[in-house]
Amino acid sequence: MRLSGRKLIATIFVLAVLASLLILVLLPTFYLISFTITRWNEVYTDVFANPLIGDENWHQILRYLSFSLRLSLIVVVIDLAFGIPLAYFLARKQFWGKSLLEDVVTLSLVIPTSGFGVATLLTWTGVSGLGALIGRGVIEASYVVPIVNVPFLMLFVHVALTFPYIVRTLQGKLEDLEPVFEQASRTLGASALTTFRKIIFPLSIPALFSGGVLAFARSLGETGATMIVASIHTTAPMAIVRWVSEFKLATASFLGLLLIIAATVAILIVDILLQRGGRIKAPRFSLMPKIRGKLLKVEKAASGKPRHIKDIVGLGAIMLIVILPIFVVVASVGAYWSVDPDTGRPQGSVLYQLFGPPNYFATLMDSTLISVITAAISTYIAACVAIPSVYFIKRYRVGRIFRYILRIPLIVPSSALGLSVLLLWGPSGFNLVSPGIWLIILTHVVFSVPVVMEPTIAAYEGSGIPTYEGVARTLGASPYDAIETVSLPMLKRGILAGVILSFTRSLGETGATFLVMGSDVTVPPLVVNMAESLATSAALFSSAYLIALSLVLLLLFRMVTRR
Amino acid sequence: MPNVKLVNVRKTFAKGRVVAVDQVNLHVHDKEYFALVGPSGCGKTTTLRMIAGLVEPDEGQIFIGDRLVSELPPEDRDIGYVFQQYALFPNMDVWDNVTYGPTVKAWEDRKRERIGREMLQMVRLYERADAVPRELSGGMMQRVALSRALAAGAELLLLDEPLGALDAKIRTELRYEIRKLVKDLDLTAIHVTHDQSEAMAVSDRIAVMKKGRILQVGTPHELYMKPQGIFVANFIGESNFLEGRIVRKEGKAGVIVRLRGDFDVKSRSNGRLKAGAKVVLAIRPEAFELVQGKEKLENSLVGVIEKVRFEGTDIRYEIRLVNDEKVIVVRPSLGGEWLEEDNNVTIGFSPEKSHMFPYPEKGLRAELELE
Numbered sequence A: 001m002r003l004s005g006r007k008l009i010a011t012i013f014v015l016a017v018l019a020s021l022l023i024l025v026l027l028p029t030f031y032l033i034s035f036t037i038t039r040w041n042e043v044y045t046d047v048f049a050n051p052l053i054g055d056e057n058w059h060q061i062l063r064y065l066s067f068s069l070r071l072s073l074i075v076v077v078i079d080l081a082f083g084i085p086l087a088y089f090l091a092r093k094q095f096w097g098k099s100l101l102e103d104v105v106t107l108s109l110v111i112p113t114s115g116f117g118v119a120t121l122l123t124w125t126g127v128s129g130l131g132a133l134i135g136r137g138v139i140e141a142s143y144v145v146p147i148v149n150v151p152f153l154m155l156f157v158h159v160a161l162t163f164p165y166i167v168r169t170l171q172g173k174l175e176d177l178e179p180v181f182e183q184a185s186r187t188l189g190a191s192a193l194t195t196f197r198k199i200i201f202p203l204s205i206p207a208l209f210s211g212g213v214l215a216f217a218r219s220l221g222e223t224g225a226t227m228i229v230a231s232i233h234t235t236a237p238m239a240i241v242r243w244v245s246e247f248k249l250a251t252a253s254f255l256g257l258l259l260i261i262a263a264t265v266a267i268l269i270v271d272i273l274l275q276r277g278g279r280i281k282a283p284r285f286s287l288m289p290k291i292r293g294k295l296l297k298v299e300k301a302a303s304g305k306p307r308h309i310k311d312i313v314g315l316g317a318i319m320l321i322v323i324l325p326i327f328v329v330v331a332s333v334g335a336y337w338s339v340d341p342d343t344g345r346p347q348g349s350v351l352y353q354l355f356g357p358p359n360y361f362a363t364l365m366d367s368t369l370i371s372v373i374t375a376a377i378s379t380y381i382a383a384c385v386a387i388p389s390v391y392f393i394k395r396y397r398v399g400r401i402f403r404y405i406l407r408i409p410l411i412v413p414s415s416a417l418g419l420s421v422l423l424l425w426g427p428s429g430f431n432l433v434s435p436g437i438w439l440i441i442l443t444h445v446v447f448s449v450p451v452v453m454e455p456t457i458a459a460y461e462g463s464g465i466p467t468y469e470g471v472a473r474t475l476g477a478s479p480y481d482a483i484e485t486v487s488l489p490m491l492k493r494g495i496l497a498g499v500i501l502s503f504t505r506s507l508g509e510t511g512a513t514f515l516v517m518g519s520d521v522t523v524p525p526l527v528v529n530m531a532e533s534l535a536t537s538a539a540l541f542s543s544a545y546l547i548a549l550s551l552v553l554l555l556l557f558r559m560v561t562r563r
Numbered sequence B: 001m002p003n004v005k006l007v008n009v010r011k012t013f014a015k016g017r018v019v020a021v022d023q024v025n026l027h028v029h030d031k032e033y034f035a036l037v038g039p040s041g042c043g044k045t046t047t048l049r050m051i052a053g054l055v056e057p058d059e060g061q062i063f064i065g066d067r068l069v070s071e072l073p074p075e076d077r078d079i080g081y082v083f084q085q086y087a088l089f090p091n092m093d094v095w096d097n098v099t100y101g102p103t104v105k106a107w108e109d110r111k112r113e114r115i116g117r118e119m120l121q122m123v124r125l126y127e128r129a130d131a132v133p134r135e136l137s138g139g140m141m142q143r144v145a146l147s148r149a150l151a152a153g154a155e156l157l158l159l160d161e162p163l164g165a166l167d168a169k170i171r172t173e174l175r176y177e178i179r180k181l182v183k184d185l186d187l188t189a190i191h192v193t194h195d196q197s198e199a200m201a202v203s204d205r206i207a208v209m210k211k212g213r214i215l216q217v218g219t220p221h222e223l224y225m226k227p228q229g230i231f232v233a234n235f236i237g238e239s240n241f242l243e244g245r246i247v248r249k250e251g252k253a254g255v256i257v258r259l260r261g262d263f264d265v266k267s268r269s270n271g272r273l274k275a276g277a278k279v280v281l282a283i284r285p286e287a288f289e290l291v292q293g294k295e296k297l298e299n300s301l302v303g304v305i306e307k308v309r310f311e312g313t314d315i316r317y318e319i320r321l322v323n324d325e326k327v328i329v330v331r332p333s334l335g336g337e338w339l340e341e342d343n344n345v346t347i348g349f350s351p352e353k354s355h356m357f358p359y360p361e362k363g364l365r366a367e368l369e370l371e
């Protein structure tokens, strides 16, 4: 009797978890697809056969989409180019300041992007950044890098925000990869670089692919920083934000759908490649003997003395793209404190804009409150859904499918996600929630669930919990006792890490929030608004403030994840 | 001419807190099969890795064939190294693994093909050239690892617990195979193992290590017959240890030692120890005579059999002497007869078969500790 009662409770519990997963996380992710299908006529008319402009919208969509795809691809290539040596460096060397460097890499992941956008913009185009050296901005905001044909600042910002995906996945993989393979290769006569090419690189291709997909998706969906440094350029996610604000919902949702498809296809391709890579041997291609010999010689020579050069290049790049902007933004708050150093007018100063007639300080505090409330509630809801889901995913076979699907919210461009939530719950959908705090929370929950889940699953897999639970059971604990006394304590760090990451991500989210916030403005969109209304000093201050907040959270994260 | 010489080599880890290898001096001759044996954690692997260049010594010099190699990276040291877990490259098949050395050394294709084929035929795995490592059994992986190390053309072979991950039966088979290969190919080999019987079985000479230091170097026979310390006496083979005090000299090369319970026995003197000194006698279990009842034997001691174990080739007795010390006696089981438990027995040993050592400063137990 008692047992079957328990079974019943367990079943209800599993069903409740599944239902909340479906309704809160998966439904919004896929709603956009059904929306575009069910309202296809509307979408078709708007995009392809607009009575006023014909298929001009379609042409715009194509333009923005191809621009975004090109940008993301180039970003991933650059990420790889300097992420690989950096990851190798971090995985294999012990040196003073290593944990600090790792923190910098993590910082890039948690930093609120709009604040970081302001920092980068200022560094390269303002007179108080690098420009201080030459008396004017180093480059124009609209400068386009020749050959690859993408805007310099966007490239820069995107690389800064996405390279950690490569570094962290590859570093993890390399740390797991026994150094014994490298050592074996060296004792057999291969130089360090030859070893890298023939052993380490092939073995870490899966990690490179999965890191690459995450970086690609993040770049494809990045909105906050992109809007700030965009100047005259428009990416696909920016176009969604703009069209929604112009109530061109049909066109926006069609573009959103295409973005979701692009990200999903990227994941699928990589998964298929990786699975095949496991089973089918790579074709054996051999270089001409002469070239092969030359290559080995070059590698041998390059493996010699000046090997620190590539380490220094990696470090230098990090300094330039991550640390310098942060430093500049903080320094600039000082420079702009009482007057605008460009014009000499006090109206441009931080003091005036914050506490003078514009009174941005009060707005900033209101926004902070909204940000913290939404981040806290959405993280709480996410944790409540995610933790039992981990059990479900690890215990049942179908769980694997769920885990797979739950990666999608992580790579779907956030403005597409925001649009989807807006269409689903908002006035034009079920009309349950209007734009504002609660809609923001519903949006953030979608990506917060997988964000909490990933480190928890990692902790679960890394700690051999099934074994220990088994041990607890043989010692007489009931399944529930075993979870409470053995598993949850072992998962604690993973859960905490996920919670902090989710909170940070929610706090810094821009793209989706823009679409669902109504009049409840959180801090990151506020920064964008300030920058767009040319309240430079207020934007500066708010950026520094956001970055400081994320540093505090990073510190917390570090305390939780390190012993 | 790959003889190997280590001069005052020292290596510490964790900022000097762990001394892995301390003051090691070693000379391995050309074409010698040399074993480095000791309990785990004593620094064998670290020593081998320093020779290979995978670990840099803190102090001291390492020579391979009269060449000071301290500054050379591993790929320039001309060595073959067999790792305990084989370390076959998982992204390559057997053939690519074995020809890896010739490939990265840019040998011409014909030579590479020939060597690869020869090496694989030598370990009887040419038919499995297309297999990937995870399809092979442990013994096969071991043989691939061996032929891969040999294919690179080195004359110095370093083996780190090469048989450690194998089943007991295959382990004993493969060790003779490795020795034969090394001897047939005229190589120098340094074989690291924690298994003294393996070291005894394969090597020309053995160095016994403990806590980063080398205690004794010698042929298997020398180590067994003339251990220079209590630890070696116990680690190579097995020994009973009886504590006592020297009473007086006896004859030219003997002393009388008084054991606990005032038993006097005669032992070989080691020259330096004077009357009154506290000593330990080491006697191997197989060195005892054993008879039922009270008999008069050389150095006879009486006691009761507490336990008997039949162990195949041997029968192992645990005997409690009347002075309450416990002694292990091992007798060959050839006759098929053995004494029962609770029998009163007399055991004896000849003075030549006992080794006398000064009583260790930190006590017997501490001296015998493995770590």
Ligand SMILES: Nc1ncnc2c1ncn2[C@@H]1O[C@H](COP(=O)(O)OP(=O)(O)O)[C@@H](O)[C@H]1O
Binding pocket: B013, B014, B018, B019, B020, B038, B039, B040, B041, B042, B043, B044, B045, B046, B047
């Ligand atoms: N990379 C390392 N870092 C720290 N300590 C190490 C390292 N390698 C070995 N040690 C320590 O050095 C000692 C000797 O290790 P090792 O040479 O592996 O012993 P053996 O091979 O004889 O078992 C051990 O105490 C071990 O913990």
Ligand SMILES: [Mg+2]
Binding pocket: B041, B044, B045, B046, B161
């Ligand atoms: Mg070892």
